[in-house]
Amino acid sequence: xxxxxxxxxxxxxxxxxxxxxxxxxxxxxxxxxxxxxxxxxxxxxxxxxxxxxxxxxxxxxxxxxxxxxxxxxxxxxxxxxxxxxxxxxxxxxxxxxxxxxxxxxxxxxxxxxxxxxxxxxxxxxxxxxxxxxxxxxxxxxxxxxxxxxxxxxxxxxxxxxxxxxxxxxxxxxxxxxxxxxxxxxxxxxxxxxxxxxxxxxxxxxxxxxxxxxxxxxxxxxxxxxxxxxxxxxxxxxxxxxxxxxxxxxxxxxxxxxxxxxxxxxxxxxxxxxxxxxxxxxxxxxxxxxxxxxxxxxxxxxxxxxx
Amino acid sequence: xxxxxxxxxxxxxxxxxxxxxxxxxxxxxxxxxxxxxxxxxxxxxxxxxxxxxxxxxxxxxxxxxxxxxxxxxxxxxxxxxxxxxxxxxxxxxxxxxxxxxxxxxxxxxxxxxxxxxxxxxxxxxxxxxxxxxxxxxxxxxxxxxxxxxxxxxxxxxxxxxxxxxxxxxxxxxxxxxxxxxxxxxxxxxxxxxxxxxxxxxxxxxxxxxxxxxxxxxxxxxxxxxxxxxxxxxxxxxxxxxxxxxxxxxxxxxxxxxxxxxxxxxxxxxxxxxxxxxxxxxxxxxxxxxxxxxxxxxxxxxxxxxx
Numbered sequence: 206x207x208x209x210x211x212x213x214x215x216x217x218x219x220x221x222x223x224x225x226x227x228x229x230x231x232x233x234x235x236x237x238x239x240x241x242x243x244x245x246x247x248x249x250x251x252x253x254x255x256x257x258x259x260x261x262x263x264x265x266x267x268x269x270x271x272x273x274x275x276x277x278x279x280x281x282x283x284x285x286x287x288x289x290x291x292x293x294x295x296x297x298x299x300x301x302x303x304x305x306x307x308x309x310x311x312x313x314x315x316x317x318x319x320x321x322x323x324x325x326x327x328x329x330x331x332x333x334x335x336x337x338x339x340x341x342x343x344x345x346x347x348x349x350x351x352x353x354x355x356x357x358x359x360x361x362x363x364x365x366x367x368x369x370x371x372x373x374x375x376x377x378x379x380x381x382x383x384x385x386x387x388x389x390x391x392x393x394x395x396x397x398x399x400x401x402x403x404x405x406x407x408x409x410x411x412x413x414x415x416x417x418x419x420x421x422x423x424x425x426x427x428x429x430x431x432x433x434x435x436x437x438x439x440x441x442x443x444x445x446x447x448x449x450x451x452x453x454x455x456x457x458x459x460x461x462x463x464x465x466x467x468x469x470x471x472x473x474x475x476x477x478x479x480x481x482x483x484x485x486x487x488x489x490x491x492x493x494x495x496x497x498x499x500x501x502x503x504x505x506x507x508x509x510x511x
Numbered sequence: 512x513x514x515x516x517x518x519x520x521x522x523x524x525x526x527x528x529x530x531x532x533x534x535x536x537x538x539x540x541x542x543x544x545x546x547x548x549x550x551x552x553x554x555x556x557x558x559x560x561x562x563x564x565x566x567x568x569x570x571x572x573x574x575x576x577x578x579x580x581x582x583x584x585x586x587x588x589x590x591x592x593x594x595x596x597x598x599x600x601x602x603x604x605x606x607x608x609x610x611x612x613x614x615x616x617x618x619x620x621x622x623x624x625x626x627x628x629x630x631x632x633x634x635x636x637x638x639x640x641x642x643x644x645x646x647x648x649x650x651x652x653x654x655x656x657x658x659x660x661x662x663x664x665x666x667x668x669x670x671x672x673x674x675x676x677x678x679x680x681x682x683x684x685x686x687x688x689x690x691x692x693x694x695x696x697x698x699x700x701x702x703x704x705x706x707x708x709x710x711x712x713x714x715x716x717x718x719x720x721x722x723x724x725x726x727x728x729x730x731x732x733x734x735x736x737x738x739x740x741x742x743x744x745x746x747x748x749x750x751x752x753x754x755x756x757x758x759x760x761x762x763x764x765x766x767x768x769x770x771x772x773x774x775x776x777x778x779x780x781x782x783x784x785x786x787x788x789x790x791x792x793x794x795x796x797x798x799x800x801x802x803x804x805x806x807x808x809x810x811x812x813x814x815x816x817x
Contacts, residue, residue, distance in 0.1 A: 281739070289740075327729075328736035358695070358732060374732040376694070383689050388682070389664070419724035419763045422756070423633075426664060426680040430634035433587070434595075450728070457725045 210234055210262055212271040214503040215255075217278035217317075218333060219244040224258050224272075225500060233500065235262075243277035243284075251284035252309035259313070269314040273507050275499070276333035279304065279317040289322035289330065293370045296321075296339040300510025318506055326371050333499075334360045335369065337470050340502030341493065342367040350463050353490065355451075355471040355479050357382075361458050375454045378475075381447055384425065390446065393432035396439035406437070406444025411482045413445075414452020421453045447478070455482045466491035470498050516540055516568055518577040520809040521561075523584035523623075524639060525550040530564050530578075531806060539806065541568075549583035549590075557590035558615035565619070575620040579813050581805070582639035585610065585623040595628035595636065599676045602627075602645040606816025624812055632677050639805075640666045641675065643776050646808030647799065648673040656769050659796065661757075661777040661785050663688075667764050681760045684781075687753060690731065696752065699738035702745035712743070712750025717788045719751075720758020727759045753784070761788045772797035776804050 210226040220242040226234040241254040255272065263270065279287030285306035290298060302319035320332035334354050341352060347366055354360040357379050362372035384390050413424050428446050431437040437445070466489040469476040473492065480490035517535040521528065526548040532540040547560040561578065569576065585593030591612035596604060608625035626638035640660050647658060653672055660666040663685050668678035690696045719730050734752050737743040743751070772795040775782040779798065786796035 322736070322740055324740060328733050328740045330736045330739055361729075373729040374736070375728040376731050377728055379694055380728070383693055387689055387693055388685055418726075419759075421727055421763075422681040422683055422686070422760050423667075423679040423763060425682050427634050430628070430636045430680070433636055434628055434630060434634045453725075454728050457727075457729060 209266075210270065211266075212273060212507065213259060213262065214500055214507075215258075215272060215274040215276075215278075216333065216336075216499050216503075217274050217276040217283075218242050219277045222254065222258060226262060227504070231504060243280060243282070246284075248284060251278065251306065255308060255313070255315065256310065263312060269312050271507075272308070272313055272315045273303075273318070273503050274315060275318045275336035275503060275506070278306075279320060280332055283317075285317060287317045287319040289320050290335070292321050292323045292372060293368060294321065296335060296342065296367045296369055297505070297509045299335060299339060300506040300508075303506075303510060316510075318503075321369060321372070323372060327373065329372060329374055331360055331362075331372065331374070334362070334470075336502035336506060337495070337498045338362055338364055338369055338502070339367060339505050340498040340500065341468055341470065343501045343505040344498065345468070348465075348468070350465050350467070351458070351461050352468045352470065353458075353479060355469065355475045359454060359471075361461070363461065373458075375457075377450045377454045381450055384446060385443070390425070390428050390442070393429050393437065393442040394439050394446070398440055398443035400438065400440030402438050402441035403444035406441035406446075407448035407478070407481075408444075408485075410445035410448025410450075411452035411455075411485055412448075414449045414454075415456040415459075415482065415486050418453040418456035421449070424449055448482070451478060451482050452485075455479070455486050455488075459486055459488070462488045468493050470495050515572075516576065517572075518579060518813065519565060519568065520806055520813075521564075521578060521580040521582075521584075522639065522642075522805050522809075523580050523582040523589075524548050525583045528560065528564060532568060533810070537810060549586060549588070552590075554590060557584065557612065561614060561619070561621065562616065569618060575618050577813075578614070578619055578621045579609075579624070579809050580621060581624045581642035581809060581812070584612075585626060586638055589623075591623060593623045593625040595626050596641070598627050598629045598678060599674060600627065602641060602648065602673045602675055603811070603815045605641060605645060606812040606814075609812075609816065622816075624809075627675060627678070629678060633679065635678060635680055637666055637668075637678060637680070640668070640776075642808035642812060643801070643804045644668055644670055644675055644808070645673060645811050646804040646806065647774055647776065649807045649811040650804065651774070654774070656771050656773070657764070657767050658774045658776065659764075659785060661775065661781045665760060665777075667767070669767065679764075681763075683756045683760045687756055690752060691749070696731070696734050696748070699735050699743065699748040700745050700752070704746055704749035706744065706746030708744050708747035709750035712747035713754035713784070713787075714750075714791075716751035716754025716756075717758035717761075717791055718754075720755045720760075721762040721765075721788065721792050724759040724762035727755070730755055754788070757784060757788050758791075761785070761792050761794075765792055765794070768794045774799050776801050
């Protein structure tokens with residue numbers, strides 16, 4: 206390749222690791238990924254995982270290659286703890302909060318961005334999403350309002366430009382998996398979960414969750430009772446459970462939404478489900494390209510730190 | 512013993528099995544228990560489990576010994592399915608809905624009481640609790656109002672004398688165990704869960720759940736964040752999680768309560784927690800002796816069937 210790598214952007218999550226080579230003009234020269242997420246590594250294994258990811262990449266400037274990392278690598282149980290910024294805070298300060306782990310080789314200079322915590326308004330923490338929020342603020346300057354980041358632990362953040370005012374975390378994705386695999390509901394969810402009944406079940410569950418988010422503990426059991434009494438099939442039950450949880454999550458955040466579409470940052474499939482439920486709630490969602498968002502965040506953090 | 516056993520009352524749950532020998536005048540002559548709950552048995556193993564429980568008991572009347580069973584033995588995956596009565600229904604009909612499994616010996620005549628289901632007002636099912644409700648109606652004739660049966664799957668029923676109007680199931684106990692053992696919250700709940708912080712954590716969690724039952728998905732994660740940010744210890748976190756779940760359950764049922772104390776049927780420790788939370792909600796709970804209740808229910812079912 207004729208372009209030379211100016212620096213490397215890394216999103217180091219719990220489950221995997223993604224990296225992009227960035228040229229001096231901001232162009233993305235390559236993308237690499239690895240399954241070596243934070244959750245699979247001991248502290249000592251991080252330098253090697255990074256070296257493997259970047260094995261054919263080297264600095265051509267005669268100085269060490271800058272590698273800027275966001276996400277769980279900065280957790281207490283990660284590579285090197287990057288202390289949280291505390292919300293409300295300006296996300297342009299992310300770069301200045303970075304810590305510098307030893308990459309074990311002189312030609313790489315690694316930096317890990319901090320997460321954001323919240324002490325007033327409910328203890329809360331995020332690592333990785335703050336960089337996405339900065340990316341959104343960078344791609345949509347001046348946006349003020351809620352942002353939803355669906356996932357294992359969904360984040361809802363109130364953004365004012367580059368400032369994060371407050372946020373919450375919903376354990377929606379994790380609860381779906383727990384209930385599907387370990388609870389009494391598993392008896393109703395064994396089989397083909399992607400059958401034709403999934404969509405109808407999802408709509409019914411979402412409607413129930415939106416209408417009565419305070420009834421979640423009680424409505425969950427109706428998944429089981431529905432298969433016992435009404436012959437509901439696993440695909441319908443899986444859809445109902447998914448819709449119920451997402452509907453409850455959206456319903457409990459409904460009072461925080463304005464009239465503007467809520468940016469959705471996450472996997473395309475999940476963002477589409479959230480957009481459907483937001484529409485059912487009389488709001489709307491605007492799915493974003495999550496890769497563009499995190500790259501924009503890492504670039505903005507780098508330029509603010511410089 | 513000089514008294515002779517007239518019949519045997521059995522509460523056959525998922526986890527264990529309890530039996531009482533009853534004299535013709537209703538006196539309890541003995542109590543026996545076994546860990547052979549429905550969840551541990553194949554269909555073929557029920558007769559032997561019953562015989563083991565009753566190995567030194569025999570009919571002295573020259574006719575087969577009546578054994579009246581309530582609970583999960585009548586589930587589809589139990590000994591013999593006892594079709595549900597459908598709420599609203601009069602629980603005095605329970606006896607007439609019994610089914611008669613083959614106990615494998617001519618000196619025992621076993622009968623299993625039905626559970627109750629609900630199709631309108633949300634699919635729901637119960638097995639065992641309907642007999643407790645009949646017992647409560649028998650011990651407190653004319654009681655009308657909510658009854659709470661805390662447990663793995665808590666039941667809330669609207670009772671009018673011997674009539675069950677409607678009911679719901681909250682997966683509170685099961686969710687506590689799932690979250691404690693399998694979720695990200697387990698990192699905050701490893702260690703001594705019964706320490707001095709448990710009570711304070713419980714009160715804080717119950718307050719949060721009562722105030723905002725619609726925020727459960729979001730508040731759950733604060734258990735994790737609280738240990739990361741505020742140094743909350745495992746005992747406090749366990750108390751908070753327990754209080755949050757029970758507070759959410761009670762809060763979501765608050766609108767159904769009148770001024771009379773809510774009868775609580777369950778383990779004494781759990782009923783005490785629910786009574787505390789009901790008091791925080793401006794209501795009150797009246798813990799019952801669960802053994803007396805189920806025995807009264809089996810006796811009433813037997814006499815109504817005769």
